[in-house]
Amino acid sequence: xxxxxxxxxxxxxxxxxxxxxxxxxxxxxxxxxxxxxxxxxxxxxxxxxxxxxxxxxxxxxxxxxxxxxxxxxxxxxxxxxxxxxxxxxxxxxxxxxxxxxxxxxxxxxxxxxxxxxxxxxxxxxxxxxxxxxxxxxxxxxxxxxxxxx
Amino acid sequence: xxxxxxxxxxxxxxxxxxxxxxxxxxxxxxxxxxxxxxxxxxxxxxxxxxxxxxxxxxxxxxxxxxxxxxxxxxxxxxxxxxxxxxxxxxxxxxxxxxxxxxxxxxxxxxxxxxxxxxxxxxxxxxxxxxxxxxxxxxxxxxxxxxxxxxxxxxxxxxxxxxxxxxxxxxxxxxxxxxxxxxxxxxxxxxxxxxxxxxxxxxxxxxxxxxxxxxxxxxxxxxxxxxxxxxxxxxxxxxxxxxxxxxxxxxxxxxxxxxxxxxxxxxxxxxxxxxxxxxxxxxxxxxxxxxxxxxxxxxxxxxxxxxxxxxxxxxxxxxxxxxxxxxxxxxxxxxxxxxxxxxxxxxxxxxxxxxxxxxxxxxxxxxxxxxxxxxxxxxxxxxxxxxxxxxxxxxxxxxxxxxxxxxxxxxxxxxxxxxxxxxxxxxxxxxxxxxxxxxxxxxxxxxxxxxxxxxxxxxxxxxxxxxxxxxxxxxxxxxxxxxxxxxx
Numbered sequence: 001x002x003x004x005x006x007x008x009x010x011x012x013x014x015x016x017x018x019x020x021x022x023x024x025x026x027x028x029x030x031x032x033x034x035x036x037x038x039x040x041x042x043x044x045x046x047x048x049x050x051x052x053x054x055x056x057x058x059x060x061x062x063x064x065x066x067x068x069x070x071x072x073x074x075x076x077x078x079x080x081x082x083x084x085x086x087x088x089x090x091x092x093x094x095x096x097x098x099x100x101x102x103x104x105x106x107x108x109x110x111x112x113x114x115x116x117x118x119x120x121x122x123x124x125x126x127x128x129x130x131x132x133x134x135x136x137x138x139x140x141x142x143x144x145x146x147x148x149x
Numbered sequence: 150x151x152x153x154x155x156x157x158x159x160x161x162x163x164x165x166x167x168x169x170x171x172x173x174x175x176x177x178x179x180x181x182x183x184x185x186x187x188x189x190x191x192x193x194x195x196x197x198x199x200x201x202x203x204x205x206x207x208x209x210x211x212x213x214x215x216x217x218x219x220x221x222x223x224x225x226x227x228x229x230x231x232x233x234x235x236x237x238x239x240x241x242x243x244x245x246x247x248x249x250x251x252x253x254x255x256x257x258x259x260x261x262x263x264x265x266x267x268x269x270x271x272x273x274x275x276x277x278x279x280x281x282x283x284x285x286x287x288x289x290x291x292x293x294x295x296x297x298x299x300x301x302x303x304x305x306x307x308x309x310x311x312x313x314x315x316x317x318x319x320x321x322x323x324x325x326x327x328x329x330x331x332x333x334x335x336x337x338x339x340x341x342x343x344x345x346x347x348x349x350x351x352x353x354x355x356x357x358x359x360x361x362x363x364x365x366x367x368x369x370x371x372x373x374x375x376x377x378x379x380x381x382x383x384x385x386x387x388x389x390x391x392x393x394x395x396x397x398x399x400x401x402x403x404x405x406x407x408x409x410x411x412x413x414x415x416x417x418x419x420x421x422x423x424x425x426x427x428x429x430x431x432x433x434x435x436x437x438x439x440x441x442x443x444x445x446x447x448x449x450x451x452x453x454x455x456x457x458x459x460x461x462x463x464x465x466x467x468x469x470x471x472x473x474x475x476x477x478x479x480x481x482x483x484x485x486x487x488x489x490x491x492x493x494x495x496x497x498x499x500x501x502x503x504x505x506x507x508x509x510x511x512x513x514x515x516x517x518x519x520x521x522x523x524x525x526x527x528x529x530x531x532x533x534x535x536x537x538x539x540x541x542x543x544x545x546x547x548x549x550x551x552x553x554x555x556x557x558x559x560x561x562x563x564x565x566x567x568x569x570x571x572x573x574x575x576x577x578x579x580x581x582x583x584x585x586x587x588x589x590x591x592x593x594x595x596x597x598x599x600x601x602x603x604x605x606x607x608x609x610x611x612x613x614x615x616x617x618x619x620x621x622x623x624x625x626x627x628x629x630x631x632x633x634x635x636x
Contacts (some may be wrong), residue, residue, distance in 0.1 A: 004632060005468050006347075007201060007202075007203070008201055010623075011203035011241060011589040014255055026463075026464070027459075028428055028613070030614060031461075031613055031614055034614065034615075036264050037260070037262060037264045037265065038260070038262060038309065038311065038591070038595060039595060039597075040262070040263065040264075040310065042263075042264075049507075050507050050509055051462075051506075051507065051613065052617075065609075068427075069427065069428070069464075069634065070464070071427060071428070071462075071463050071464040072357070072460075072461055072464065073257075073357040073358075073460065073461055074257045074355045074357045074360065074373060074374060074376055074379070075260075075358055075375075075376045076375055076376075076377060077258075077375025077378055078258065078260075078268050078376030078377055079264055081265070081267045081268050081271075081377065082262075082264035082265050082267065082268075083264070084267070085266060086262065086264055092449055096562065099241065100373070100428055100464055100617060101238070101242065101372050101373050101375070101378075101392065102373055102374075102375040102378075102464070103241075103375075104238055104241050105238055105374065105375035105377060105378035106375055106377075107373075108234055108237055108238055108378050109234060109267075109268070109271065109378070109381075110267075111236070112233060112234050112237070113267065113270075113271045113274075114267050123201045123306070124619075136609075143203045144203060145203055147592055
């Protein structure tokens with residue numbers, strides 16, 4: 001595809017290149033990390049959200065997660081700290097909408113208390129999620145610019 | 150003026166502030182007014198903006214002198230870090246200030262698994278620094294119950310191997326000012342548990358179901374606080390003022406018209422609302438007739454089932470029910486925001502939503518256990534289920550339920566039930582029903598458990614987070630009596 005550029009807000013800024021992993025539906029954090037947070041899996045991060053048709057059973061370790069926003073229980077922020085501690089967190093999360101308060105807590109606590117940065121950009125706009133496909137090349141800049149190609 | 154500059158040049162600021170990464174702020178510009186950026190909105194309402202202009206300064210809230218001193222490290226490094234987290238969080242949502250919290254906190258930090266060591270370490274750092282919550286706080290259920298229901302060797306091993314940090318977590322909670330273990334519950338607002346502040350109280354609760362019950366049923370003001378963040382706010386005694394704490398953030402973006410032919414399945418209704426509204430506030434009509442004019446201890450569980458599902462299938466932190474919940478009684482349809490959308494839920498829509506719930510059990514698999522109470526049961530739910538189960542056993546000439554059956558509620562709630570209905574309690578116990586203060590979701594989450602345990606539950610939230618299948622009350626009774634899910 002032709003390169004498209006989107007301007008978002010850097011919640012946790014950083015530069016990164018990689019491939020997109022897309023969830024067109026909102027990402028339920030607690031439901032997705034049950035195996036890591038409850039069941040002791042420290043090797044990979046299989047998505048355990050049976051309702052997520054895009055990601056169920058896919059490995060979420062080190063992905064650039066592209067979605068609208070996160071949903072679900074208030075454990076979600078703790079889940080991001082947990083997978084960050086296991087070095088299984090997404091490398092980056094790109095949100096078309098405003099970041100939710102639970103996820104914001106998780107990425108900030110990981111950044112400030114664990115010194116583990118999960119690069120996070122929000123407010124990329126609905127066009128971003130419409131454009132991005134699994135496997136697309138993604139380039140993230142510190143200022144919140146995201147290129148998809 | 151950069152914040153780094155401010156931090157490094159101010160007299161009296163300890164050295165360690167310079168290596169607290171990323172800057173903080175005075176929150177006050179050269180003109181003495183708050184530095185304003187874009188008008189981000191908060192959780193529970195859509196953002197006011199959908200784009201970001203990197204040429205503009207990011208939003209920074211205004212802090213009092215005391216708050217700024219804390220941020221600058223004058224009350225210690227740990228408290229500075231804590232303040233930094235809370236302020237940076239609030240700035241993301243356009244909060245203009247911190248507000249003092251009242252009532253009692255509620256924490257959803259309840260799981261001592263190795264993966265959650267970072268959060269336990271964070272809390273230990275706070276306790277080591279002598280910090281304590283502004284008021285005694287309640288906590289979600291402990292994740293296991295070795296004396297009540299998980300008493301076989303296989304499950305004991307799962308627990309000890311899955312949760313080696315549980316005692317460490319419980320210990321740090323006690324140091325930080327938690328109340329006792331007998332009241333552990335996700336339903337902190339029940340009278341037996343006793344954490345139900347006055348309407349209008351600003352709190353910073355964790356636990357998604359308690360958050361939307363607190364906001365919606367009891368008129369509290371709290372955002373959806375993550376595990377960890379709820380305690381950082383409790384230790385500060387302050388939270389950023391945005392989103393569901395504000396009048397604007399409590400406006401409804403959705404009108405939900407419930408037009409089912411009879412009383413809806415409350416869990417599926419909540420799931421439908423959560424999937425549609427995501428984090429937006431819904432204003433629900435057409436269901437007040439199922440509440441005899443007001444919310445009572447006898448009908449509270451209906452809102453619990455609906456609300457918890459809105460938060461597990463979506464991220465709803467507040468809902469209004471016409472003629473019923475306090476904001477809706479006071480303001481009516483004036484709570485509908487300009488440009489609100491409408492979603493009609495009828496029998497067909499309920500069926501559509503339910504039919505989309507996947508079932509990953511092996512083909513032909515029948516249940517192996519029955520879980521009732523997610524979120525935790527109320528006293529009246531115990532009476533309801535106790536009456537239905539004992540009547541049905543008698544009617545069918547049975548002495549025992551067909552499968553291991555767990556009722557989940559706070560210890561003080563099952564004590565209340567035992568005191569008021571000792572015969573029913575004894576009959577249920579003799580029939581094989583067990584009462585536990587642990588958590589349905591945890592019960593199904595341990596390593597290896599899901600491979601050979603197939604539970605049914607009366608909770609859409611439990612369905613969402615475990616492999617449990619979600620059944621209607623009538624179907625639950627059939628499974629209780631026969632061990633099989635009706636065709």
